[in-house]
Amino acid sequence: MKYDIVIGLEVHLQLNTKTKIFCGCSTTFGNSPNSQTCPVCLGFPGVLPVFNKGVLDLSLRSALALGCTVSKFIKFDRKNYFYPDLPKNFQISQYDLPLAKDGLLEIDVEDGSRKRIRIRRVHMEEDAGKLVHEKEASLVDFNRCGTPLLEIVSEPDINSPEEAYRYLTALKEILRYLEVSDCNMEEGSLRCDANISLKPKGSEELGTKAEVKNVNSFKAVRGALSYEVQRQEELLSNSERVVQETRLWDPDKEVTVSMRSKEEAHDYRYFPEPDLVPFVITDKTIQEVRSALPELPQAKRARFIKEIGLSEYDAGVITSEKEMADYFEGCIKLYDKPKVVANWLMGDFTAALKEKGLESISQCEMDPADFIGMLKMIDDGSISGKMAKSILAEAIQEGKAPKDLVSAKGLTQISDKPQLEDLVGKAMEENGEVVEEYRRGKKGAIAYLVGQVMQKTKGKANPKLVNEILRKKLEG
Amino acid sequence: MKDPKKPYTLTAHQISNLIREKKISISALLDSLLKRIDDVDKRVKGFVSVDKKSLKERAKDLESEPKSVGKLYGIPVTIKDNICVEGEPTTCGSKILAGFRPPYNATVVERLRGEGALLLGKANMDEFAFGSSCETSCYGPTHNPWDLDRIPGGSSGGSAATVAADETICALGSDTGGSIRQPAALCGVVGFKPTYGRVSRYGLIAFASSLDQIGPLTKDVRDSALLLNVIAGFDPKDSTSAEIDVPDYTTFLSKDLKGLRIGIPKEYFVKGVDKEVNEAVWKSIKKMKNLGATYEEISLPHTKYAVATYYIVAPAEASSNLERFDGVQYGYRSPEKDKTDSTPPLLRMYNSTRRDGFGAEAKRRIILGTYSLSSGYYDAYYLKAQKVRTRIKEDFDRVFKDYDCIVTPTSPTPAFKLGERLDDPLNMYLSDIFTISANLAGIPAISIPCGFTSKGLPIGLQIIGKPFEEATLLRAAYAYEQSTEWHLMKPEIKRG
Incomplete structure (x- = not known):
């Protein structure tokens, strides 16, 4: 191929705190719709978020394990956009001052060597609810709304769909070790968006990228990216342009389809969340979390x-x-x-x-x-x-x-020597001609005699001992 | 003591005494107030909802539990309509919250109830507290009891007017840029905006989260101290509330001002301030000097940027805070009639709900705020405004090294005519020119009656103080008030 592949991954991780990030509702997966909600996570008027410090601990563990530099000053920002699964129509996230940045993740690559993928940033935010589309209407389940998320963004250091797969595998391995998340892609506790572009081999200048969403397994990430490589390569080879857009992976047809173009992209109007007070993480806290890492x-x-x-x-x-x-x-x-x-x-x-x-x-x-x-x-x-x-x-x-x-089951092996000697003796008596064969030099005949002893004991005789005793008696 | 046959004219501390001495029952007090509301609210229009039946039940309940006597036992309080009361309509004066009954109480409501207060009803306000005249409410305007052709001020116009008209004993309002103090001044009552973080905002439907603060509107300074004693203090449900001890504010009320150092900011005594207002304020300053205070001219050089800064920061936060009113979960949802509209149904619901649900001023502020937060404009507007805000705060920090408080007019003019500034937003915004800085700096400020114009309209005196030193303000305000009779004057509730 005459192109270099450039991939960056954004992973959204549900942290396994017992309660949500800004209220006391449970984060358990799979309960009946809207049973785990309160006025705060439903975004009712007048209520206020209160930060769950347990989220900070799990986030710090993750950021430090990925070798990131942690920001001392923690603040949240509002990301504004309208969607019915987002009850306030803004998401509390972190924008210009993420929790941590500049990390590293090492992966094994196809040629057997190791490769370092840089982590650009790690930040905390709240999850949205879930829409269920029915024929006549769409229903909203807010159980997930307010579940703590950690967003982990890589630099575009990934150069093949296989590397993307290995990056995710390595990341999941670490996060599971840290016990910060279930990392279950099917249940949505780990989600991944991929940015991919191609550029002429050796070129410094990056090509136009597409963002791929809706991939719900590591294999699907690899599949979707492989499809994108092929699609973009075809466009470029025919001197056509790649359009900057968001594309959805269709797992049935195994293709990506355009969802929205850059022109339709949101202006999120980020600004500092005034309902939460910024705070400082001390070096002592960071040191404590670091030394408690497994x-x-x-x-x-x-x-x-x-x-x-x-x-x-x-x-x-x-x-x-x-x-x-x-x-x-x-x-x-x-x-x-x-x-x-x-x-x-x-x-x-x-x-x-x-x-x-x-x-x-x-x-x-x-x-x-x-x-x-x-x-x-x-x-x-x-x-x-x-x-x-x-x-x-x-x-x-x-x-x-x-x-x-x-x-x-009385399965204990018979290793009692006198008992086995008796049994062996009986077997030899009953099979005189086999004993003769053995003594004439057909050493393989011993197996038959062992088999006879095993049969008598329903397989419980210690075969090693039976062998030993037999040999001694046959030769002695 | 005023006429005990008209208990509705009394203050909270007077009523507390009467109840304690068993000279009046809570039910009798309530009846007198409900009668008063029937008599005058047709003209004042200060209430948006009063649930007589449940009030009477609550009064009976209180009487039957004398054991639970609290600091505000039996005291009727009007609640501004942007403060959530469980199960009762809470609409912020907006059609978009039509039918909304919150399933929770604001923390201040919990605290009032916990001390035995009787929540009298919800008071009218400018829609989402956007306004200085109480005219932008979906229920129509509230009228100033001193001249029914005039505005009561805003946005807590209903709270101020119901206190002034003796339709309640006291009230809670909220103040984002002067919304407690300006209507208090224009209606001739006491209005107190505490330090940002002193009173929990949990359950206050947000206008601008970094500026909003709940506070009392009362007939005298002692009542403000009583109410603040109950509503102030840390609340784990509000991360911006301060973990600082609350003193008993009534212990600071004394009649002299010995040693009090007052700063008089020259930027607040300029052209454009009504002549009678200017005179009344200066007379008050001299009076405070007679009570033992000293005063000097000071400068708050960034004052001139306050209004511009405020109208970037406040609408920006408001535009985001009001995004949740989308017709999905609660409140108003526009019936989708226009089937020929090719807009996707979700967008159509958003558009028509917000088009029909919000009034003109709310839309104006949403547009302003959305613009200043937009990509490419953020640095020039929002970020710049936040930097100026820091300068404004630094002005105050510097002055408070040498002075205990700052005295200014509350509003540059007395109450203006209904409709006069409704189509002139810039002129309307200037009514808050002297109150906005305290919100931007997060510091406490009180407005107390300090005189009347020749037309008989009240004039307010503003005293601004150091963060979390509400006690100093109450002391200054009380000493001044007790040396005058302005707070004892009652309106006739007629046209001027």
Whole structure:
């Protein structure tokens, strides 16, 4: 392609405070329409906003984790525009003095190297309500109205739809680690608008951009941007102009369509919100928030590789969700075989969680001690690895402890030597010709004898011990 | 003591005494006021709503709970129609809020009720407090009780007129550029705008959020102190309210002014001020000197920019505050008749609702404010005005290093004729020339009666003070008032 792709992303994040940003209403998702409203978030005449300081804490965590410089002076501004989901017809936001700016986010790019995407600004604002369009009328649900939002704007440092996807993935990973938001795009707790333009390869001058809205998954962002690259490239190749406009992604047809042009753009008439008093954040507050930040995914990954000895791949998978990483660390405190733990977690454990429909390991009732207890049963020969797999799946499905399942089902492996010697002796007696075959040199015949012992014990005999005893008796 | 057969003529502190001594019942007081309202409000038109039935019930309730005797037990108070009272019509004198009954009380209403006050009814006002004459209300104008052909001043014209006409004992108003003090001056009553942040604005339907302040309109200074005692103080529901202790203001009322240093700003005694107003104010200043105060001429050099600054800042905030009146959730929504209109239905609803719902002055201010906030104009207008506002405040800060208060006329002229300035907005805006600066600087100011013109129209004296030193103003105002009889004069409620 003879063009460079230039992409900047605006992410809107719903912060998971219990109450809204300027009133005491609940922020719970999915309740019946307008059940979580009051005169303040409904914008009734005469009422006043009061800032929820919990929003500041979550916002500061996010801004500092993204390496931003935090503004000491905090003020809010009004962004004025008319729309029925915005009951005051202005949104309380931050304009010329955002909470924070000049951050960085590192992503892995396709060639395996790492790339830094600069964060331009991070600011706090209130969410709007939601319109539900019916045949004859449009209905408004104000439950979401006043939910705290954090807007995170990147610089146009992203150069492909895939990079945009990775930027979002990395951002979500960090934000989930910080426990500031659910980052659920389907429920709208994370939303993304993308600005994209093309310019001739190597050119300094930026091309005309289009803004793409209405993308509701990371994959849709990548899809919409790929479509835009293709659309804009075609226009430019045919010497046509890209129009500066807002475009909506249509996920069914997989195309973007024009929503409004620059000429129709709003003049938001920003001015300082006179109902809220500006305030100062002290260095002490910033220091406190900074020192309370958890270890972030990149640092954790590096530590898992360097200190624990996981492979790069394993460390990546284990640290992609904070809950999984925490679980892993809980396990290896009790059990000194990190690679074994990692394999189980990435394999059978994750499969069992999926089977039960759990999104995160933290929703699973089995704690690391139970899980490690099971691994130790394998080690001491009480159960076989194969038995353990089915026990784990059942334990997670039923919400039971593995050791309880093992004893309830009498699944404990028979490792009692005299008992096994008896059984082996019987099997040899009953299968004299097989014993002969073995002694004549057909060493593979031992498997048949092991199988006989396993059959007699319904699979509970310790196969390793059975093998040992058999060999000794056959050769002795 | 005035005629106890006419309890409606009394002040709040007089009535409190009578109630305490069981010389009058709350119901009897209420009946006398309701009778008075029936007699004179046809002419004054100060009320927009009075719910007699529920008032009588409330009076009975109060009488049956003598345990809950509060600081304003049984005292009737008129509430300006831009202050929310739960379940009662609250319209800001605008058609666009027709039928709106807020599901909450303003904090001041909660506090008045908590101290046993009887909320008498809602007082007329200029639409959304946009005006200085009480003529822009959708209910029609209120008339000045001293001359029914004249305006009562505005925007708290209904509050001032009902106090002056003895239709109530006292009232609450709101003051954004003089809306308590100017009508108080023109109706011959006391009007007090506290420091910005002294009284909670929660439940006051905003005109200009950074300037609005609720305050009392009363028959004398002691009543203003009593009301302020109740309504002042921090409110967690209003982030701009100040966490500063409220003293008992009545303890500052003394009859001498020894040691009080008064500044007389030369910029307030200029051409254009009515000759009789000028004379009355100077006589008052001399009187205050006789009471022990000293005075000197001072300068507030940025005074000349106050009106221009105000008419950028106030309409800008108003244009945004009034955006919520769109016909979606509450109030008036225009019936969409014109099916041939090709405008998208949502825009048509907005357009027709706001076209029909707002009056001419409201539209004028929305347009002014929208313009000055527009991209490309913001720096030249709004931002510049905010910088000038800082200069105006600095003028006061400097003067208050050497003086305790500043004395000026409240209004350059006495009450003018109804209709006289309605089509001349610039001239109308000049009626607030002496009151606007206190709002821009956020400082307290009081207007008290200080004389009458030869035509028998009241003249007001303004005393401006330091932030959160309302007590000093009350002390100065009280000492002056008690040495005169202006506050005891009663209008005949007829045409001039």
